[in-house]
Amino acid sequence: MIGDRPRSPDGLRADRALLEEIAAQMDEARFQSVGAPVNLDFDYRHLAPFLAVHANNAGSPCGTSEYRLHTKHFERAVVDFFAHLAKAPPDTTFGYVTNGGTDSNLFGVFVGRERHPDAVLYASEDVHYSVPKIARLLRMDFVPVATNQHGSMDPHALETVCRQKGGAAVVVVTVGSTGTGAIDDLPGIRRALASAGIARTHLHADAAFGGLLAALAPRPVPWAFADGVDSVAISGHKMIGSPIPCGIVLANSTHVEEIRVPGAAVGADDDTISGSRDALSPLLLWHELRRLGREGLTDRVHECLRVAEYAAQRLEACGRNPSHLAGTNTVLFDAPSEELCDRWHLFRQNKRAHMVTMPHVSEELIDRLCADLASETGQLP
């Protein structure tokens, strides 16, 4: 409980000891956590001086601002990196660092809705839960579209519903579904819209989970601006890793003019969802991207995919019936007891458990998990 009076020196010492203990417990999680799509292997402690200063990237990341304490120059470098990754034209692309995937999706769909105020919002049945919520926030008609056996949107089903609805379409293209890592067929979606006669479109790629995989896997898939999307959401805390959730959103700068209010945010343009914005995440992302470079990130993605193959083989040997889409780092398998799911931070979907081989998930970690699974069933790993 937080009391009315300031804490005594002894009380403060006890609080610090408590916080250190909690931090140590959280740090231990990286050796026992295989279910969440977040990288736990990073260390930004040398950026600690930024915990003793204030900064706020209020308003637009571009142009001037009356607010002096910001990190927008770092933010723009991060945005440039992701714009290049998403094959966006450098001179006509706007982007900023957001609070995460939901925030990025909200921005992308908002821009689409402002371009086409009458648009229906389409997304696959397996879309992240943020998207139906965004439809409610923006008061858009939301139509979930059936998926195929791999969990990606069925373009024929999209064509059928678009023919029924007509008008304009904002389509969320999932690039790495939360459940299986499935990637929607972007060329198929574009063909479906054209065949249904929908001329006014905005395609938003929800690449929060799979953007880096789609871009850097040995066999890249169409997902980016050069492939026909108008806006992109990518997570910062998933494949890169960060103590604070964060994300990146990119969009065509001409389309962003639909939402921009010049000079409204302490002298900066108002063209972001939040007014005051996190100035620390851009520094963390900038630091990690500089450290790894595109090459280091590519190696990381390839290693995650290799470990996913390894996990599938080991789980097969354990009799856990794994399933795994090629080119993804998500492996589903027959769920163990609740106690084991808890211990290994595994999420359950019906009777299946959900593992994601993020950068901290090593072969050794998988071997330990398989030993636990085997001891539960008595089957040798």
Ligand SMILES: Cc1ncc(COP(=O)(O)O)c(C=O)c1O
């Ligand atoms: C595909 C996808 N989109 C959006 C999100 C939402 O991201 P956040 O939780 O950062 O808002 C997630 C998060 O798991 C995701 O997997």
